[in-house]
Every structure is written in C-alpha cells, then in structure tokens.
Amino acid sequence: MNRRDALTHAFLSDLPNYVGSQNTFLQAVEDVANDVLPVEKNDPAYAAAKVLRRLAEPDRVLSFRVTWEDDDGEVQTNRAWRVQASNVIGPYKGGLRFHPTVNEDILKFLAFEQCFKNALTGLPLGGAKGGSDFDPKGRSKREVMRFCQALMRELAPFIGPDRDVPAGDINVGTEEIGYLFGAWRKHAELFEGALTGKGLSYGGSEMRVEATGFGLIYFVECMLSERGDDIAGKRVAISGKGNVATHAALKAAERGAVVVSLSDTSGTLHVADGMSADLIQWVQAQKAAGKDIDTPPSGSGATFNAGGVPWELDVDIALPCATQNELTGDMAKMLVDNSVSLVAEGANMPLTSDAVDILRRNDITHAPGKASNAGGVAVSGLEMSQMSHRRFMSAEEVDAELKGIMQDLHGRVADEGRDGGRIDYARGANMAAYRRLADAIVAQGII
Ligand SMILES: NC(=O)C1=CN([C@@H]2O[C@H](COP(=O)(O)OP(=O)(O)OC[C@H]3O[C@@H](n4cnc5c(N)ncnc54)[C@H](O)[C@@H]3O)[C@@H](O)[C@H]2O)C=CC1
Numbered sequence: 532m533n534r535r536d537a538l539t540h541a542f543l544s545d546l547p548n549y550v551g552s553q554n555t556f557l558q559a560v561e562d563v564a565n566d567v568l569p570v571e572k573n574d575p576a577y578a579a580a581k582v583l584r585r586l587a588e589p590d591r592v593l594s595f596r597v598t599w600e601d602d603d604g605e606v607q608t609n610r611a612w613r614v615q616a617s618n619v620i621g622p623y624k625g626g627l628r629f630h631p632t633v634n635e636d637i638l639k640f641l642a643f644e645q646c647f648k649n650a651l652t653g654l655p656l657g658g659a660k661g662g663s664d665f666d667p668k669g670r671s672k673r674e675v676m677r678f679c680q681a682l683m684r685e686l687a688p689f690i691g692p693d694r695d696v697p698a699g700d701i702n703v704g705t706e707e708i709g710y711l712f713g714a715w716r717k718h719a720e721l722f723e724g725a726l727t728g729k730g731l732s733y734g735g736s737e738m739r740v741e742a743t744g745f746g747l748i749y750f751v752e753c754m755l756s757e758r759g760d761d762i763a764g765k766r767v768a769i770s771g772k773g774n775v776a777t778h779a780a781l782k783a784a785e786r787g788a789v790v791v792s793l794s795d796t797s798g799t800l801h802v803a804d805g806m807s808a809d810l811i812q813w814v815q816a817q818k819a820a821g822k823d824i825d826t827p828p829s830g831s832g833a834t835f836n837a838g839g840v841p842w843e844l845d846v847d848i849a850l851p852c853a854t855q856n857e858l859t860g861d862m863a864k865m866l867v868d869n870s871v872s873l874v875a876e877g878a879n880m881p882l883t884s885d886a887v888d889i890l891r892r893n894d895i896t897h898a899p900g901k902a903s904n905a906g907g908v909a910v911s912g913l914e915m916s917q918m919s920h921r922r923f924m925s926a927e928e929v930d931a932e933l934k935g936i937m938q939d940l941h942g943r944v945a946d947e948g949r950d951g952g953r954i955d956y957a958r959g960a961n962m963a964a965y966r967r968l969a970d971a972i973v974a975q976g977i978i
Pocket residue numbers: 630632699700701702703743770771772773774775776794795796852853854855857877878879904905907908
C-alpha cells in the first residue's frame with residue numbers, strides 16, 4: 532500500500548467512529564473518499580482545511596416529532612428530519628421524502644450526495660435533504676394534507692428562500708408541495724420561494740415536474756455522443772414507475788429509443804417492441820390513483836412479469852430510477868451477461884458498491900446520479916431565480932436552459948474523468964464537485 536492509499540485507508544477506518552452504523556451514509560462517503568482523498572492529501576490548502584472530514588459531518592441534523600389526526604380522529608405520530616449538510620456555496624437545497632424506510636442514515640446519505648450534485652450544476656445551491664417515515668399509501672388526501680401541515684409547523688422556523696429550500700422526492704410531488712407551501716406561507720406571513728416544485732398558479736416553474744427524467748436523457752445523449760453514437764434505436768430498460776422513471780421513459784421514447792420496461796417492487800412491465808407514450812401515461816395515471824401496474828391495457832403489447840427486474844432484459848442501456856441500492860451485484864452480472872454498454876442513474880445511489888465494481892471491471896460506462904439526475908435540482912434553482920425576479924420563463928425556455936445545464940455539467944464531469952480513451956464518470960463527478968466545494972471551504976476559513 533503506498534502513502535496515498537494509507538491515508539485514504541486511515542480516513543475510512545476512522546469514519547465509523549463518528550458515523551456509527553449508518554451504513555448507507557458510510558457507503559456514500561466511502562465512494563467519494565476513494566476518489567478525492569488522494570487529491571486532497573496532495574493539495575496543501577485542501578489538506579490543511581480537512582475538506583472531506585468537514586463535508587462528512589452535516590452542519591446540523593434537525594429531528595422532530597410530527598403529530599396529526601387521521602380521518603377516524605385517531606392521533607398519529609411520525610418521525611421527521613431535515614439534514615442541512617452544507618451551505619458553503621448556497622442556501623441548503625434538497626428534497627423531502629415520505630416513506631416508511633426513511634431514517635437519519637438515509638437522509639444523511641442523500642444530503643451528502645446533494646452537496647456534490649448541487650455543486651455540479653454550477654448554480655449557487657447548498658445541500659440538504661429531509662423527510663419522514665410517514666407512509667402515504669392508503670391515506671386520504673385530507674390525511675396527507677393534515678400530515679404536511681403538521682410537518683411544516685415543525686420545519687417552518689428552519690427554512691426560507693435564502694436559508695433552506697426543500698422540494699419533492701419519493702412520494703412528495705406537486706400536491707404535497709402545495710400543502711407544505713400553504714402551511715409555510717401561513718406560518719411566515721410571507722409569499723416567498725421557501726420551497727420549489729410549486730404549482731404553476733403560485734410561483735412554480737414550467738418543466739420542474741419533467742426535469743429530472745428529461746435531464747437524465749439529455750445527459751445520456753451527451754455520453755453517447757462522446758462515442759459518436761446517439762439514442763435512436765437503442766433498447767433501454769428503466770426501473771421505477773414514478774416521476775423520474777416515467778419522464779425519462781417519455782423523453783427517451785420521443786428521441787427514438789425503444790423503452791422496454793418500467794417497474795415497481797412487485798415486478799416489471801415489459802414491452803419488447805417499446806412502450807408508447809400512451810402506455811407510459813397510463814403508468815403515471817395508475818400511480819397517481821394509487822393503483823398497481825400489473826394489468827396493462829389490452830392492445831398495449833405489455834406483459835407484467837411478477838417478481839421480475841428490468842435488468843434481466845436484453846438491452847443496450849440501463850436506467851435505474853426507483854431508489855437507493857435497488858441494483859445489486861447479482862443484477863449487475865445480468866447487465867454484463869446481456870452486454871449492456873451504458874448505465875446512468877436516475878435514482879440517488881441505486882447501485883450497491885459491488886454492483887459498481889462489477890460494471891467497472893467489465894468496462895461498462897456508468898454515470899452516478901449526482902451527475903445524471905441533477906436536472907431536477909437545476910430546474911429548482913431556476914424556479915428560485917424566477918420567483919425572486921417575479922418573472923417566469925416559458926416551458927421552451929426552461930427546457931433549453933435544462934439542456935444547456937446538463938451539457939455543461941457533462942462537459943465538466945467528462946473533463947475530470949477522462950482516463951486515456953475512456954471516461955470514469957464516477958470519479959469525474961466526485962472530483963469536479965469536490966473542487967468547487969473545497970475552494971469555497973478554503974476561501975471561507977475555519978468556521
Ligand atoms: N423527483 C426528483 O426530482 C428527483 C428524484 N430523484 C431520485 O429518484 C428516485 C425516484 O424518485 P421519484 O421518481 O421522484 O419518486 P416517486 O415518488 O415519483 O416514485 C417513487 C418510485 O420509487 C419506487 N420505490 C420507492 N421505494 C422503493 C423501494 N423500497 N424499492 C423499490 N422501489 C421503490 C416506486 O415504485 C416508484 O417508482 C429516488 O431515488 C429519488 O431520490 C433524484 C433527483 C431528483
């Protein structure tokens with residue numbers, strides 16, 4: 532082991548001493564540490580500032596109880612958190628997730644990733660993430676509204692347009708953001724952009740709903756053009772059936788790709804000849820109505836493979852768009868066996884560490900979510916500017932800005948990640964984001 536490796540090893544061995552058994556957070560920090568610590572140790576200013584050690588500790592973790600009343604008049608109690616990771620390059624920014632699996636570990640990993648992602652956008656956005664173990668499944672709209680209002684009663688004192696600007700994530704879409712914004716506005720007695728993902732009638736941006744999925748496809752198109760190739764005719768497997776998955780599917784199909792799957796935890800919807808926009812919109816409608824996707828409309832050409840995963844299918848491109856660690860080592864081997872040549876993450880950290888290693892060993896190009904799914908937060912940044920200026924862009928203008936941001940972001944990541952004839956996108960993303968954060972940390976002193 533050389534000196535550089537020894538220093539990285541020492542950092543990683545020490546991590547659990549202050550992170551404890553938060554394994555998802557550890558996974559995210561380790562991934563970054565392996566790429567950036569060798570550079571940090573050789574840069575006197577970065578090394579003296581102990582940049583990564585500081586980034587691996589959120590500025591603060593707010594933890595609170597949310598008490599609300601269900602439709603039967605019964606009192607319900609949930610746990611919620613806001614992890615404010617770093618505001619060194621802009622106000623804290625990142626989504627809110629409602630899911631029974633939410634805990635401090637998951638939110639710390641997401642907030643850490645968000646710092647790097649937001650730095651890559653080139654916009655002045657810090658990193659944060661929040662959410663609750665509240666499960667909206669089976670809850671009425673009134674219950675969801677009361678829960679959002681109760682959560683905002685606790686969160687409101689800690690957010691604001693120049694302080695911390697939450698947005699949506701899993702199970703938090705335009706409807707929930709509406710309830711959250713209404714409650715914040717009442718609390719603050721202000722009409723300001725304290726949240727993004729708002730509805731168009733009260734300060735939202737065109738294209739925020741589509742931005743993450745569309746941005747993912749713009750990024751994939753940049754990756755393909757590096758090889759002198761394009762997406763038309765490529766067979767694409769997508770996991771998930773939510774906002775990111777379905778908008779990626781719509782954009783890929785519009786660009787001439789053959790989208791063969793969407794999925795949920797119960798199985799995979801498969802169309803060998805490619806999904807039509809109508810079928811993708813059916814999936815969106817089913818999800819919005821809280822219904823399953825296992826009985827596709829007749830004539831759509833779709834079958835549902837209960838228990839199956841999209842990675843079993845014969846495709847060129849794989850886009851995991853559901854949730855963290857959904858694509859395991861065994862599934863990565865399926866991608867290798869099926870000669871997949873490109874994997875780009877729509878979800879945040881959807882690949883386990885061994886899946887990443889398998890792709891790397893088999894020379895499969897892999898873009899991490901902090902680069903390829905940054906389109907959503909980038910349009911959130913545009914929503915913040917539009918709200919401040921009181922001047923709103925058309926859908927065409929926002930889409931053109933989004934495309935430009937994803938192309939610039941791809942260029943920055945590719946430049947850092949170029950290694951002979953190939954591009955290491957994971958390293959490129961970690962390094963490009965780290966440099967921006969590190970320069971700001973060094974410039975602002977020991978604080
Ligand atoms: N909405 C956004 O703008 C952004 C979302 N992301 C990430 O994209 C991923 C999907 O988020 P959205 O589409 O917004 O959420 P959504 O609420 O619209 O859809 C959630 C999706 O996750 C799946 N899912 C949830 N928990 C799961 C589990 N334990 N196992 C398997 N599948 C599960 C659901 O089937 C569904 O496909 C998440 O990782 C999120 O953090 C990343 C960047 C921005």
